[in-house]
Amino acid sequence: MRSKLVAGNWKMHGSLSSNLALLQAVRDGAKGAAGVAVCVPYPYLAQARSVLDGSTVAWGAQDVSEHDQGAFTGEVSGAMLVDFGCRYVLAGHSERRSFYGDTDAVVAAKFAAALKAGLVPVLCVGESLAEREAGITGEVVTRQIDAVLSLSGVAAFSRAVVAYEPVWAIGTGRTASPAQAQEVHALIRQRFARDSAEVASRLQILYGGSVKPGNAKELFGQPDIDGGLIGGASLVAGDFLAICAAA
Ligand code: PEP
Numbered sequence: 169m170r171s172k173l174v175a176g177n178w179k180m181h182g183s184l185s186s187n188l189a190l191l192q193a194v195r196d197g198a199k200g201a202a203g204v205a206v207c208v209p210y211p212y213l214a215q216a217r218s219v220l221d222g223s224t225v226a227w228g229a230q231d232v233s234e235h236d237q238g239a240f241t242g243e244v245s246g247a248m249l250v251d252f253g254c255r256y257v258l259a260g261h262s263e264r265r266s267f268y269g270d271t272d273a274v275v276a277a278k279f280a281a282a283l284k285a286g287l288v289p290v291l292c293v294g295e296s297l298a299e300r301e302a303g304i305t306g307e308v309v310t311r312q313i314d315a316v317l318s319l320s321g322v323a324a325f326s327r328a329v330v331a332y333e334p335v336w337a338i339g340t341g342r343t344a345s346p347a348q349a350q351e352v353h354a355l356i357r358q359r360f361a362r363d364s365a366e367v368a369s370r371l372q373i374l375y376g377g378s379v380k381p382g383n384a385k386e387l388f389g390q391p392d393i394d395g396g397l398i399g400g401a402s403l404v405a406g407d408f409l410a411i412c413a414a415a
Pocket of ligand 1: 177179333337338339340341376377378379397398399400401
């Protein structure tokens with residue numbers, strides 16, 4: 169039996185003053201609930217640690233460098249994230265893939281760097297609307313996963329999480345139906361099962377894309393959906409906590 173995980177992705181939102189109330193509300197409201205995390209912008213990691221340390225809510229970042237250290241201006245290493253108590257880091261969010269040139273190879277390298285640093289990478293995969301309409305969702309998601317598998321191997325996924333996020337559902341208010349999401353989640357699990365039935369059966373596969381309090385329960389009730397990666401709704405404490413409760 170896999171446990172559920174609900175991770176918030178704040179994207180580039182927040183301020184020291186607005187974060188404080190949100191972090192405190194999530195910390196207090198999630199009491200006792202296992203598997204809740206927030207991925208905050210880098211400058212707010214120290215604040216997340218100071219509010220969440222000792223609570224059941226974990227924190228993480230939204231990206232990581234593929235390099236350990238050195239002349240890489242603007243980059244942040246996995247070891248630096250560990251220094252700030254991060255447990256999770258996103259790898260290959262669609263916004264990184266489409267706006268910042270994170271190719272499959274770069275995402276695979278970032279995933280490997282995160283693991284090496286002791287973080288739990290959350291590998292984000294998903295197809296664009298054009299790709300779904302062309303009937304190549306499975307191909308796209310498999311290609312994104314295979315790039316990581318060929319660099320890190322299937323055993324790496326015993327310490328990682330996968331998030332299926334159809335690009336057309338992120339921030340659009342258009343959610344994949346529970347059946348559409350389940351179909352892709354099952355396909356993802358089957359892909360891992362080809363390499364290791366054990367890893368596949370334990371792997372947490374999150375759904376992301378316009379999850380709201382009103383649709384979370386049905387999505388999370390699907391057999392291969394093990395929780396969610398939540399963007400917009402993670403910025404509203406009541407909504408995020410309702411989604412956590414649905415998990
Ligand atoms: C995301 O940012 O990963 C995401 C799923 O966003 P939203 O929930 O706003 O669609």
